[in-house]
Amino acid sequence: MLIVSVAFFLLILIGMPVAFAIGISGALFFVQNPDLPFTIPVQVTISMTQNFALLAVPLFILAGNFMNKSGITEQLLNLASVMTGRWKGGLAQVSIALSALMGGVSGSAIADAAMQARMLGAGMLQRGMSKGFAAGVLSFGSLLTPVIPPGLGMILYGTIGQVSIGRLFAAGFAPALLLWAALGMTVWIVARRRGYPAERTARMPVREVGSALRGGLWALLFPVFLLVGLRMGVFTPSEIGAFAVVYAMFIGVFVYRKLRRASFLEALEGSLADVGSVMFLIALSAIFTYGIVLESVPDLVAEWIMAVTGGLNGAMLLIVLALLIAGFFIDSTVLIIMLTPIFLPLVKDLGGDxxxxxxxxxxxxxxxxxxxxxxxxxxxxxxxxxxxxxxYTRESVPFFLAVALVTLALVFFPGLVLFIPDLIFGAS
Structure with missing residues (x-):
């Protein structure tokens, strides 16, 4: 697997699309092993796409695009402003709150960061915030989006690792609140030192608060409906994706009345591109994963980590460090698809949840x-x-440290993650 790994990183460094880098480097494993029929890469690629549980991926992507075209973003922005507009940091606090509220809508950190940069970036600069600070807030704040259900990372991890997607959805709320608190406090400290003003100085009238809550209610209820449907056994994880699409279309057409023919077609077009790229990546990753399993790479990695750490917490810290380093070069979706089969069995063997x-x-x-x-x-x-x-890098250090502290807390205190899933679904 050494040649395969080196080939993968070289292809990434020269700018080849990640899906092709995975597929080509994975195919090299079969070139090295002539005893293996070269029909296997074709077979595993096709069989990977036949996984029924993966049906949730395109459905949730389609639901997210419908939600984005339904006009709900403006309603959530208004709600975020009502919630945090009087805190020090003004629009920076509003941006982080909006990322938390957008979790049930987009599920993509990159999409959320780009959207908010266009919506709030100029306003933050006009209020005297430095470019580096504004970029750091808009970027790191979007970390909240994939942590709140139904984040795409949860669906991919749950499907590949055969982990309950319902419990993953429920587990996202507490970490998201901790991340929101840590990032919000960081913004408050920097804003107080630099004199960045609050967005609102007067208390909001009750009528305006009520109007903002009503406007954002449908988005806030979305993850709640998902959890209730899964907990009551009304939907399977794949079926809940279909419900999400119907729900998004309903609020877009009948509640906010902004999902018209043009926006509907735009959502379909965007979904086709998103689904195609993700599913192509998943399909070609099967070639890479086949070699990993055949060469017993998970066992070798487990032996090495156990020799270095000897315990669950140490192993998780080493995995987090490896992910941070790998994340400097590889997209999070790719990391989840490629590394779940390697790290999850190790954590299970060590008694981790x-x-x-x-x-x-x-x-x-x-x-x-x-x-x-x-x-x-x-x-x-x-x-x-x-x-x-x-x-950007220099002014983002406080946000990186805030996120790192929360991640460390989650490693050492599993109850922070598990108490809501255990409350809803029972102890595992």
Whole structure:
């Protein structure tokens, strides 16, 4: 597997699309082993796409695009402003609150970061905030989006690792609140030192607060309906995706009345591109995974980690460190698809809970979207705000430290992740 791994990183470094880099490097394993029929790569690629549980992926992507075109973003922005507008940091606090509220709508950190940079970036700069600070807030704040259900990372991890998606959905709420608190406090400290003002100075009238709550209610209820449906056995994880699509269309057409023919077609077009890229990546990753399993790579990695650490917490810390380093170069979706079959069996053997590990794994893998040299969310925000990457990196350090502290807390205190799933679904 050494040649396969080296080939993968070389192809990534020269700029080849990740899906092709995975597929080509995985195919090299069969070139090295002529005893294996070369029909296997074709077979495993096709069989991977026949996994019924993966039906949830395109359905939730379609639901997210319908939600985005339904006009719900403006309603959530208004609600976020009502909730946090009087806190120090003004629009920066509003941005983090909006990311938390958008979790049930988009599920993508990169999409959320780019959207918010266009919506709030110019306003933050007009209020005297530095480009680096604004870019750091908009980028790291979007970490909340994939942690709140139905994040795509949860669906991929749950499907690949055969972990309850319902429990993963429930497990996302507490970490998201902790991340929101940590990032909000960081913004407050920096804003107080630099004199960044609050967005609102007067108390909101009760009528306006009620109007904002009503406007954002349908989005807030979305993850609740998902959990209730799964807990009551009304839907399977695949069927809940179909419900999400129907729900998104209903509120877009009949509640907000902004999902018209043009926006409907735009949502379909965007979904086709998103689904195609994700499913193509999943299909070609099967070639890579076949070699990993055949060569007993998970067992070798487990032996090495056990020799270095000797315990669950040490192993999880080492995995988090490896994910942070890998995230400097590889997208979070790729990390989840490629590394779940390697790390999850190790954590299970050490007595770890797969849901607890899943949330830590998803957060650690997603952080790479906000760090140089290839962070996709970082480049999206910096490009829109025209912020140099060096300036962004320097001013994002406090946000990185805040997220790192929360991740460490989640590693050592599994109850922070598991108490809501245990409350809803019972102890595992």
């Amino acid at each position: 797969p849901v607890h590990f899943g949330m830590v794994f998803i957060i650690a893998a997603t952080i790479g979207n906000f760090t140089p040299p290839v962070g996709a969310a970082m480049y999206a925000v910096c490009s829109i705000l025209r912020c140099p990457v060096g300036v």
